[in-house]
Amino acid sequence: MKPSRIQRKTSPETAKQSSDIEAIDALFDAAGLERKRRGKPAGITRRLRMERAMPQELRLPAPEPRVAANGVHWLAVPAWQRMSWLWHGFSTRKGGASRAYCADDAPGEMNLGFTAVDDRAAVARNRRLFAQAITGSTATPLVTLRQVHSNVVVVAGAADALRERPRKGDGVMTAEPGLLLAVQTADCIPVLVADRKRRVVAAFHAGWRGTVKRIVETGIGRMRFEFGSRPEDLVAAIGPGIGACCYSVGEEVLSIFESQFSYARALFREVYDSDPVRTRYPMLFLTQRAPGHSPIGPSLHLDLMEANRRQLLDAGLKPRAISVVGGCTSCQRELFFSHRASHGHAGRMLSAIGIRAR
Numbered sequence: 001m002k003p004s005r006i007q008r009k010t011s012p013e014t015a016k017q018s019s020d021i022e023a024i025d026a027l028f029d030a031a032g033l034e035r036k037r038r039g040k041p042a043g044i045t046r047r048l049r050m051e052r053a054m055p056q057e058l059r060l061p062a063p064e065p066r067v068a069a070n071g072v073h074w075l076a077v078p079a080w081q082r083m084s085w086l087w088h089g090f091s092t093r094k095g096g097a098s099r100a101y102c103a104d105d106a107p108g109e110m111n112l113g114f115t116a117v118d119d120r121a122a123v124a125r126n127r128r129l130f131a132q133a134i135t136g137s138t139a140t141p142l143v144t145l146r147q148v149h150s151n152v153v154v155v156a157g158a159a160d161a162l163r164e165r166p167r168k169g170d171g172v173m174t175a176e177p178g179l180l181l182a183v184q185t186a187d188c189i190p191v192l193v194a195d196r197k198r199r200v201v202a203a204f205h206a207g208w209r210g211t212v213k214r215i216v217e218t219g220i221g222r223m224r225f226e227f228g229s230r231p232e233d234l235v236a237a238i239g240p241g242i243g244a245c246c247y248s249v250g251e252e253v254l255s256i257f258e259s260q261f262s263y264a265r266a267l268f269r270e271v272y273d274s275d276p277v278r279t280r281y282p283m284l285f286l287t288q289r290a291p292g293h294s295p296i297g298p299s300l301h302l303d304l305m306e307a308n309r310r311q312l313l314d315a316g317l318k319p320r321a322i323s324v325v326g327g328c329t330s331c332q333r334e335l336f337f338s339h340r341a342s343h344g345h346a347g348r349m350l351s352a353i354g355i356r357a358r
């Protein structure tokens, strides 16, 4: 037998530890193995250990919108249909009166954000149409937020729908019936949550920064604090956003996620494009340049929907209580607005939830 590689014997504690290690070494020796002590992995090793994928393997199926009598195309969560007390819906770009983001001969679109280039009256009209598609009335009050990629969550009431300037935050919740809470997105992930027992609803806006700040976990903690919501009574729906198929990010985003989440690595993929030569001989195309900035190297893609699903699980929801509506805003541009795919020239969608008026 080989002598043990651990020789330190100073205090009783270290003696105990080293005898444990000796025991493990002896076990390995007996099995004919050599135990390797793992050092800190170098950057390149870390990159190479990332799971790889082709963009098409990560692509999400396009959801099938329903079409309201007023022409609004919107998405509902099939599993939520039996909750008759609940209003909810995710908008698409189809339907509506906006002309700012479409060709001259195209039908009007459903921009729901007061963006700089769109006509305010058209957006206001679209918001009424969207409220009507979900609640049956154009007059249902709508509460939105001034979103700032934070983990700030506000408790809203009817007065908030009348404000000139919306409150600042990225999560909003209420137990008041008769109003619609909505978050605005055009790539970021919208998450809707409902408490089936206490009848509380919430909407969250989660881009990568808000996800790192745990907007969804924080928000569910706040539901518990404000309304006594229990995780086992909650259901959640993750709406359309930029998918792992399209969301390439810089390596600094990976580092930030790794510093915050034990499961960070499971949220990222190294993605190769579909050039067969590059696919077959990827080593020929490795470069030193940062992912996302290199025309030929692999790029690092983040799965933000999965990141937020993990937060819902960590907050105590059961996997079956979480619905993923699906749809990638970036590669399904006929259906959705995408800030990134349109280089910033994009409308906004709303994801809304409310308690039916009594």
Ligand SMILES: [Zn+2]
Pocket: 059, 060, 242, 243, 244, 245, 246, 247, 328, 329, 330, 331, 332
């Ligand atoms: Zn995509």
